[in-house]
Amino acid sequence: MKAAYYQARRELSIREAPDPEPGPNEVLVRVAACGICGTDQHIYEGEFFPSYPLIGGHELAGEVVALGPQKIETALRVGDRVGVDPSLFCGTCFFCQRAQGNHCLNWNAIGVTRDGGFADYVVAPTANVYPVGDMEYEVAAFIEPISCVVYGLQRLRLPLGANALIYGAGPIGLLMLQLVKHGGASTIAVVDMKGEKLSLARTLGAHETVLAGSSADAALTEISPLGFDVVIDCTGVPSVVEHMFTHVRKNGKLLFFGVNPPDARISISPYDVYSQDLEIFGSFALRYTFHDALALLESGAVDVKPLLSDRFPIERFPEALELAGSGEAFKVQIQPG
Numbered sequence: 202m203k204a205a206y207y208q209a210r211r212e213l214s215i216r217e218a219p220d221p222e223p224g225p226n227e228v229l230v231r232v233a234a235c236g237i238c239g240t241d242q243h244i245y246e247g248e249f250f251p252s253y254p255l256i257g258g259h260e261l262a263g264e265v266v267a268l269g270p271q272k273i274e275t276a277l278r279v280g281d282r283v284g285v286d287p288s289l290f291c292g293t294c295f296f297c298q299r300a301q302g303n304h305c306l307n308w309n310a311i312g313v314t315r316d317g318g319f320a321d322y323v324v325a326p327t328a329n330v331y332p333v334g335d336m337e338y339e340v341a342a343f344i345e346p347i348s349c350v351v352y353g354l355q356r357l358r359l360p361l362g363a364n365a366l367i368y369g370a371g372p373i374g375l376l377m378l379q380l381v382k383h384g385g386a387s388t389i390a391v392v393d394m395k396g397e398k399l400s401l402a403r404t405l406g407a408h409e410t411v412l413a414g415s416s417a418d419a420a421l422t423e424i425s426p427l428g429f430d431v432v433i434d435c436t437g438v439p440s441v442v443e444h445m446f447t448h449v450r451k452n453g454k455l456l457f458f459g460v461n462p463p464d465a466r467i468s469i470s471p472y473d474v475y476s477q478d479l480e481i482f483g484s485f486a487l488r489y490t491f492h493d494a495l496a497l498l499e500s501g502a503v504d505v506k507p508l509l510s511d512r513f514p515i516e517r518f519p520e521a522l523e524l525a526g527s528g529e530a531f532k533v534q535i536q537p538g
Contacts, residue, residue: 204320205518205535207255210247213519218256221316221324223269228277228330230285233338235318236260237525237533238346238373239437239460244313245522248463252314258535259287259311261318262333262341275327282336284344285318286329286491287311303352303488310486319518321537331491339512339534340498343376343505345487347494350376350458353484354384357431357456361385364425366448367407369435369459370398372508372532375405377435377458379503382406386431390424392417395528401507421448434459443467451477458484508532 204218223229235258243249244257265281277283289309290302297305311317311325333341350373359365365386367374370393381389390409391402399410411420428450434442437459445455446469473479497503510531513521518535525533 202321203515203537204256204316205258205515207244207253207257209253211245213245213522215516215518218320221322223267223324225270226272226327227269227324228265228283228327229267229269230261230263230283230323230325230330231266232258232261232263232318232320232323232537234262234342235312235535236342236346237522237535240313241522242526243460243462249313255314256316256318256320256323257312258318258320258323259313260342260345261285261287261312261323262338262344263318263323265330266322268327271327277327277330277332281332282334282338282341283330284333284341284491284495285311285323285325286331286348286487287313287317287345288329288487289315289326301488303486319515319535321515331495333495336499339509339536340505342534343508343532344491344494344498346373347376347380347498347503347505348487348490349373349484350380351490351493351497352487353377353456353458353482354380355490356482356484357433357454359384359386360430362387363430364388365390365431365433366421366425366429367391367433367435368441368445369393370395370402370410371435371528373458374435375402375508375531376503376505377433378402378407379405380497381431381433383497383502390421390429392421398531401531405504405507418447425450427451428453430454431456437461439465439467443469446470446473446479449477449479452479453477454480454482456482456484505532509534512536514538
């Protein structure tokens with residue numbers, strides 16, 4: 202099969218690799234679509250505990266082509282169209298026994314710590330493979346990032362009628378926007394550096410959009426003079442995360458959702474957190490939210506088609522990765538031929 206490898210930090214190669222074979226309780230999937238996300242950029246930069254060489258790609262959908270020996274009967278059949286949850290939990294450690302699989306002491310993930318979907322084929326545990334009916338593959342590849350947003354909003358517990366501020370109108374920010382609106386927010390403001398991204402945000406339900414820059418603070422204060430009940434970062438930029446506190450309302454909530462560099466640090470006022478009754482939430486990956494994300498996608502609560510801007514074959518993975526990290530595109534997918 203053809204595969205895109207992270208050979209080492211900032212080193213890529215496209216080469217032939219042996220076709221993988223499913224083992225016990227595993228499924229072989231022919232990859233049809235696999236999204237590129239911020240985590241893939243971190244792997245390229247050597248920032249997200251990669252073990253090289255690695256085939257990346259964790260936002261994937263495809264067709265079941267073979268099943269390994271199954272200890273328990275499965276409804277999956279060859280030919281099924283499926284999405285794949287990349288999260289691999291051991292099931293026996295302290296955190297797994299507390300139903301906190303995303304903090305598993307032996308945590309792994311397809312496309313992050315073991316070979317993933319930037320290839321013709323990928324092997325996944327049967328338990329991680331979800332039938333998607335006749336859903337288009339490029340749409341089903343969004344189930345994973347939606348699952349992450351669902352988990353973040355489960356953590357946040359969005360108050361009904363809240364006004365919300367979202368920093369970042371990239372693919373994740375626009376998914377967050379749609380689910381915050383669906384979850385009962387009264388008004389939503391979105392901030393981004395790109396006018397075209399803000400235009401799409403308005404189309405997808407943003408009530409107010411603000412172009413990042415020197416006049417952004419004044420515009421946000423005019424929109425909500427006493428701040429916002431909920432402020433969410435979807436940029437992963439430390440300076441933006443630090444600035445979130447400027448616009449959070451007393452008794453408000455902040456969600457750190459974007460992936461910041463591991464060594465990044467910000468300055469906050471503990472007194473403000475104390476005196477304003479603020480709540481700060483983190484959100485790492487996903488936790489048993491694949492079914493919820495699939496249901497939201499099937500119901501039409503979230504529309505992903507406007508978010509998919511570029512499709513590339515495996516052979517052009519370096520170009521696709523560069524475009525995805527440039528900020529000039531929305532969602533970029535690898536779609537093996």
